[in-house]
Amino acid sequence: MILLFVLSLYLTFGSVQNQGSSQDAFIIQYLERRLVQMEERLNQCEQNSLSITQKTYDLSSEIRSYQSTLGILRSEMESQMDSMSARVDRVEGELEYLENKIPTQSDIEMEEALLEQQIKAAELEQIKTKAKLNVDNDCSTALRQIKSLKIVKKSGDPNGSWFKDPSEGSAKVYLLSGMRNDTVLEFSSLENFTKTSSSPAKVVRLPFFWSGTGHVVYNGFLYYHKADTPNQILKVDLLNGTVVDSTLLPGAGRLPVYSLNPNTFLDMAVDELGLWVIHADPEYGGNLVITKLEIGTLSVEYTWDTQCRSRDAEGAFLMCGTLYVVYNTHFGGRSTIQCLYDIHDTIHSNESPVMFFPKRYTSHSSIHYHPGDKQLYAWDDGYQTVYKVETRSSDKTVAE
Ligand SMILES: *[C@@H]1O[C@H](CO)[C@@H](O)[C@H](O)[C@H]1NC(C)=O
Numbered sequence: 060m061i062l063l064f065v066l067s068l069y070l071t072f073g074s075v076q077n078q079g080s081s082q083d084a085f086i087i088q089y090l091e092r093r094l095v096q097m098e099e100r101l102n103q104c105e106q107n108s109l110s111i112t113q114k115t116y117d118l119s120s121e122i123r124s125y126q127s128t129l130g131i132l133r134s135e136m137e138s139q140m141d142s143m144s145a146r147v148d149r150v151e152g153e154l155e156y157l158e159n160k161i162p163t164q165s166d167i168e169m170e171e172a173l174l175e176q177q178i179k180a181a182e183l184e185q186i187k188t189k190a191k192l193n194v195d196n197d198c199s200t201a202l203r204q205i206k207s208l209k210i211v212k213k214s215g216d217p218n219g220s221w222f223k224d225p226s227e228g229s230a231k232v233y234l235l236s237g238m239r240n241d242t243v244l245e246f247s248s249l250e251n252f253t254k255t256s257s258s259p260a261k262v263v264r265l266p267f268f269w270s271g272t273g274h275v276v277y278n279g280f281l282y283y284h285k286a287d288t289p290n291q292i293l294k295v296d297l298l299n300g301t302v303v304d305s306t307l308l309p310g311a312g313r314l315p316v317y318s319l320n321p322n323t324f325l326d327m328a329v330d331e332l333g334l335w336v337i338h339a340d341p342e343y344g345g346n347l348v349i350t351k352l353e354i355g356t357l358s359v360e361y362t363w364d365t366q367c368r369s370r371d372a373e374g375a376f377l378m379c380g381t382l383y384v385v386y387n388t389h390f391g392g393r394s395t396i397q398c399l400y401d402i403h404d405t406i407h408s409n410e411s412p413v414m415f416f417p418k419r420y421t422s423h424s425s426i427h428y429h430p431g432d433k434q435l436y437a438w439d440d441g442y443q444t445v446y447k448v449e450t451r452s453s454d455k456t457v458a459e
């Protein structure tokens with residue numbers, strides 16, 4: 060617009076100049092100068108706009124290239140995301156598979172909790188039983204040493220058992236020769252038993268064979284392991300040989316009680332507290348387990364796992380609820396007590412020194428403690444022997 064206006068002015072004044080006026084010529088010169096100046100500025104403007112256009116173009120092409128780079132990056136990112144999510148999917152799948160194959164953590168924890176609960180309950184039960192036994196029996200005898208040995212007789216097989224009925228007032232002696240038989244010899248007294256000439260007062264035929272050497276007699280009843288059963292205990296009235304009770308001892312009978320006496324699977328014992336059964340438990344590392352039986356009904360009162368091993372053991376006995384385990388070697392040697400287990404937890408193996416039997420090469424097939432006599436009745440390779448023992452007070456405190 061401005062350009063057109065200036066041009067028309069120029070044309071107008073040009074026609075006036077032709078009419079010849081110096082003043083007009085000056086004006087025209089002035090206008091021409093201005094025109095040139097404006098043209099220059101116009102040029103400048105054009106160039107500026109050109110360069111701006113160029114710059115704009117450059118910028119936009121730059122942006123476009125950025126955009127395309129961004130696009131590439133984005134698609135790269137997307138493909139990476141895809142592969143990542145595929146990998147996540149695969150890992151999830153694998154996890155699911157594994158979870159289906161193994162029990163979940165929460166299941167295991169539950170089982171552990173259950174186990175813990177059961178252990179706690181058992182411990183509580185054990186404490187209760189201990190307390191009850193403590194209150195019921197003021198028994199504080201502990202073994203100090205094996206004092207002396209007396210060989211009473213030689214009779215029967217190399218293996219067998221003999222003992223006195225430990226019930227009060229009874230002097231009767233019983234002999235069960237061999238690992239398996241149904242004949243029990245009864246003697247009226249130790250004196251009569253010792254006399255080599257004297258024949259037994261009575262020969263009792265049992266209704267079933269016995270097995271091993273772990274029998275006991277208490278108050279005229281024989282308690283024994285019935286042959287050809289893993290863990291059946293019979294209680295037989297020796298007056299007429301009838302079975303008055305029987306029980307199956309849970310978990311027992313899978314291992315010999317003592318590795319040196321491989322034919323005895325249940326070893327019974329009587330002490331001041333009553334009737335016990337000793338056996339070895341394969342699920343407990345072959346260690347000895349002791350079970351207190353109610354002497355009348357044969358019901359299980361309680362079971363204790365001991366830390367005493369069955370390996371190299373040849374026998375054991377109980378005294379006031381403490382198990383004393385006798386060890387030896389395969390070749391026969393000097394027997395020693397090397398492990399004890401106190402159900403009251405007042406006497407400990409590590410506090411008691413090893414106790415030696417009198418110097419003699421022995422091989423015990425059975426050892427029975429008599430709480431009244433404070434003597435051990437043992438079967439030593441066909442010899443019937445008696446050990447006198449020295450006791451001390453174990454200073455047991457009555458349970459809390
Ligand atoms: C059982 O013992 C008696 C006497 O001790 C003996 O005569 C008999 O042979 C034994 N029976 C068996 C099967 O060992």
Ligand SMILES: *[C@@H]1O[C@H](CO)[C@@H](O)[C@H](O)[C@H]1NC(C)=O
Binds near residue numbers: 251
């Ligand atoms: C020994 O046996 C005889 C005959 O069997 C008997 O008369 C005597 O009383 C017995 N001795 C003892 C101490 O029991």
Ligand SMILES: *[C@@H]1O[C@H](CO)[C@@H](O)[C@H](O)[C@H]1NC(C)=O
Binds near residue numbers: 296298299301
């Ligand atoms: C065996 O002796 C006991 C006690 O004397 C008696 O109660 C029981 O009835 C007797 N059994 C048989 C079968 O004779």
Ligand SMILES: *[C@@H]1O[C@H](CO)[C@@H](O)[C@H](O)[C@H]1NC(C)=O
Binds near residue numbers: 216217319320321
């Ligand atoms: C006696 O027991 C031992 C194992 O303690 C065994 O080797 C031996 O054969 C047994 N003897 C008899 C006659 O049963």
